[in-house]
Amino acid sequence: MTQLTGKSKNIPRYIAVEGPIGVGKTSLTKRLAESFNYEVLLEKSDENPFLDRFYENPRQHALSTQLFFLFQRAQQIQDLRQDDLFKPVRVADFLIEKDQLFALQNLDSDEYELYVNVYRHLIIDAPTPDLVIYLQAPTKTLLDRIQKRGIKAEQYIELGYLENLNHAYTEFFHYYDKSPLLIVNSAEIDLVNKDDDYQLLVDYILSYPSGTNYFNPGPSLL
Secondary structure: OOOOOOOHHHOOOEEEEEOOOOOOHHHHHHHHHHHHOOEEEOOOHHHOOOHHHHHHOHHHHHHHHHHHHHHHHHHHHHHHHHOOOOOOOEEEOOOHHHHHHHHHHHOOHHHHHHHHHHHHHHOOOOOOOOEEEEEEOOHHHHHHHHHHHOOHHHHHOOHHHHHHHHHHHHHHHHOOOOOOEEEEEOOOOOOOOOHHHHHHHHHHHHOOOOOEEEEOOOHHHO
């Protein structure tokens, strides 16, 4: 059972968990929300009617898939602002800023220009997290996890695409400085199924680190 006693006052009130496909950000987000009794804000990939078609034919369906996600995330943020839910604590499995990573990866130059114009006109004013957790893993590990979880549409994801996306995430967070950043090497640990691994991460979160920090306990926890 996760222990929060004595340090709960240091828990960041808004945590965002990020990382590439297959790294486990949604599973960790749900576990953190349960441990801290937080509101949870999740991407809703299953609501995107273009996503399956994108995985099968990326070139043909990239723009429609990307714009749907952009409008969806913008609407989620707008709904929360209208309901005044940004005052309570919460944990999310996405940053709106990362949307452009996928746009750069998937769109041609004309489509990307259109995407950027739409993004600017939406005037998305998302709140800044108190802590961002960036989950890292080697591309081969990501692909193995994607294949293991067995979502049919995701089986079309190719190693080269995932490699480029993983690199884009690494570059994005190399320059990220909007909030404290905790970079977690998730390749050798299991934050969902191993309580000891998860407890170590929670203890680190409770220390409320500033700046950019690295959490890399190593394979000794396995």
